Amino acid sequence: MAALKITIYCFFFLQVLLCLLSSCALTNAQGLKVxxxxxxxxxxxxxxxxxxxxxVKKDPSLGPPLLRLFFHDCFVRGCEGSVLLELKNKKAEKNAPPNLSLEGFDFIDNIKAALEKECPGIVSCSDVLALVARDVVVALNGPSWEVETGRRDGRVTNINEATSNMPSPFSNITTLITQFQSKGLNKKDLVVLSGAHTVGDAHCPIVRNRLYNFTGKGDSDPSLDKEYAAxxxxxxxPTDTTTDLEMDPGSFTTFDKSYFKLVSKQRGLFQSDAALLNNQETKSYVLMQTKRYGSTFFKDFGVSMVKLGRIGVLTGRVGEVRKNCRMVNKY
Structure with a gap:
């Protein structure tokens, strides 16, 4: 009987040990660390x-587009820098309709050049995007978080993948939840990361249908506050394609929680902003952040950004560290 107990004990000990080792292997396989x-x-x-x-000190408006680059990179093939690649046939991710308004590529080039001068061939372009995203938020008076690094750069970019994978500003809540879940992000991550719309601007075409022809009958979106719509x-x-629209009027270069007040008052610029009120969980989070005290947005944003930064990463010997963020290395 004693021998049997020892055997059973050893069996369970071995199972626990294997489980722990397996867990460690999964953690290390991610390959990222602060x-x-x-x-x-x-x-x-x-x-x-x-x-x-x-x-940002010279021109705060240049910051938000750099934050946007990180989102657009991670949602297509993962956070591996493919949004920065260029192809002669113009079939790269950056040529897809959702990415035509992206800016800041030259600035990423400048940072990469400075890093190559400091330590050639060491820092990946995908890690540059992750670090830039954090530092932009901090520079715009937002929260800080510890950025995990160790990503390597991908060698593939495909215009069709960007078209099909990027969440649209015209999406309803069901589509948004599905797209975020496909990347391992939950409903809370969806509404938290939407809070990045507290900085930056857009152009008139993004709201044209909401203002002039929402259902094809020359009407406006009923979910849009009437005074704001006017x-x-x-x-x-109706034909304006160039006028800038601040996503968070009055503080579009300050990272704060005022975005949630706008959404709660039906003054979110995008349809995807308004959609956050059409799900009980996302709506509850929006309303919670409008309270004078007890907002968790800053803390939550850092947590969700870390999760975003883990999507589809390449680590170890997979991928490469590009010398030029716009093209793959030549071997």
């Missing part, structure tokens, strides 16, 4: 931070 470049390129994060803070119509005539 401070990945501490030894190989100790000044890497400092180089990125200085570049961002210098830029204000937008004064700015955007």
């Amino acid at each position: 401070g990945f470049y501490n030894k190989a390129c100790p000044k890497a994060e400092l180089v990125v931070k200085k570049s961002i803070f210098d830029m 204000r937008l119509r004064r700015k955007c005539k």
Whole structure:
């Protein structure tokens, strides 16, 4: 009997040990960690931070497009820098309709050049995007979080993948939830990351249908506050394609929680913003962040950004560290 007990004990101990080892293997397989470049390129994060803070100090409006680059990269093939690649046939991700308004590629090039000068061939373009996203938010008075690094860059970019994978500003809540879940992001992540619309701007075509022809009968979107809709119509005539619209009027270069107040008052610029009120869980989060005290948005944003930054990463010997973010290395 004693021998049997020892055998059973050893069996369960072995099962627990194997389980723990398996868990560690899964964690390590991700290959990301905070401070990945501490030894190989100790000044890497400092180089990125200085570049961002210098830029935002001169012109804060340049910051939000860089944050947007990270989102657009991670939702297509994962966070592996494919949104930065160019192809001669113009069939790259950046040529897809959802990406035609992306900006900041030259600035990413400048940061990468500075990093290549500091430590050649060490810091990936995909990690540059992740670090830039964090530093832009901080520079615009938003929260900070520890960025996991160690990503490697992909060698493939496909215009069709960008068209089919990017969440649309015209999407309803069901589509948005499905798209985010397909990337391992839940409903809370959806509404938290939508909060990034507290900075940046868009152009009139993004709201044209909401203002002038929502159901094809020359009507406006009933989910849009009437006073806000009238204000937008004064700015955007039906054929206007160039006028800038602040996504968070009055503070579009300050990362704060006022976005949620706008959404709660039906003054979100995009249909996808308004859609957050059409699900009980996302609506509850929106309303919670409008309270004077107890907002968790800043903390939650950092958590969701870390989750976003883990999507489809390439680590170890998979992928490469591009010398030029716009093209794959030549071997």
